Amino acid sequence: MIFLKNYKRSLLALGTLMISLWFLINYAYKKEVPVSEKVAIFSGEISGFINANIAENSVVVLKASVTAVRNKELVLGSVISVQYLESESQNFLDVEKGDLVLLKGIYLGYDDLFEEYKLINCILLDDE
C-alpha cells in the first residue's frame, strides 16, 4: 500500500504509456480489411462498369461472362483482366470459358499495355 502511495504518479505515467503504446502498435499493425468485407461502390455488368468512370482502387462487383481462363487469371468480356489471390485458387478452379460469373474485387486501373481494365484480389461470389 505504501509502495502504491509512493509511486502513484510513476505508476500512472507508466500505465498511460503502456496504453498509448498498445494503441500505437494496433494502429501501425492493423490488418487490411479483406475485399469480402469492403463495401462495393459499383455493382453491375461490364458496359455499366466502363461507362461509370469508376475511381481507381475502388471495390466493385461485376457480373460478366468469362472469355478466357489463364494461369491464376480470367478475362471478362475480352476487356477486363481478373486476378485473384492464391488463397482463392480453389474457388476459381471450376471456372471455365463461357461461364457467367459474379465476382468482387479491387479495380486497379486501365492497363495501357494490354488495353484492358484490371481487377485484383478478386473473390468469386457466384459461378453459373
Added chain:
Amino acid sequence: MKFRFLFCFLFVTSILSAQKYATRSGKTSFIGSEETFEQIKAVNNVSTAIVDSSSGDIAILLFISAFDFEISLMQEHFNENYMDSSKYPKATFSGNIQNFSLEELLDSEKDYKILGVLTIRGIEKNVSVSCRLKKISKGLSLKTNFNVSASDFDIKIPKVVRNKISQEINIIAEYDLFEKL
C-alpha cells in the same frame, strides 16, 4: 498494282511475325531502407510487361497502389505521402534489350543490357540497367536488380525519417513472359 500488293503483303507478314512475349503477373519489389527494425519493402505481383522478340523492345507498366507492404500503415504512407499514387497511379518503363536475339537465348541465364526511359511520378529518367535472360518453356525469363535515386523522381523524404529511408531505392524485377496470343 502488283508492287502495292507485294508491299502490303510484306508489311502484314512482318507485323504478324513480330512475336511478342508478355506477362500480367510480373513480380516487382523494392527495398527502401537499410536493415532496420522494420525494413521498408514491398512487392507488386501484378506488373505487366511485353517484349517484342524481333526488336528486343520492352515495355513495363505497374500500378503503384498494387505494391503490397507487410504493414498496412506503411503502405498508406507510401501511397499518400511519398508516391502520391492517386495523382500518379502508374510507373512505366519502355526501352530496348541491347543485342537481343530470341534464338540465342539459352536454358541458363545470360547477361544483357537494357536502355530505356523509366517514368515514376510523371518524371522521365533515362536509365541503363543490366538484366539476366533465359529461355523457359514457351517463353523467357527476365530478372533485373538496379538502384534508383528517390530525388530523381522528386520523392521527398522528411528529415525525421531520413536515417530510416535510404535515398537509393533497390528495385528487383522477376518476369516470366509467355507467347502473347
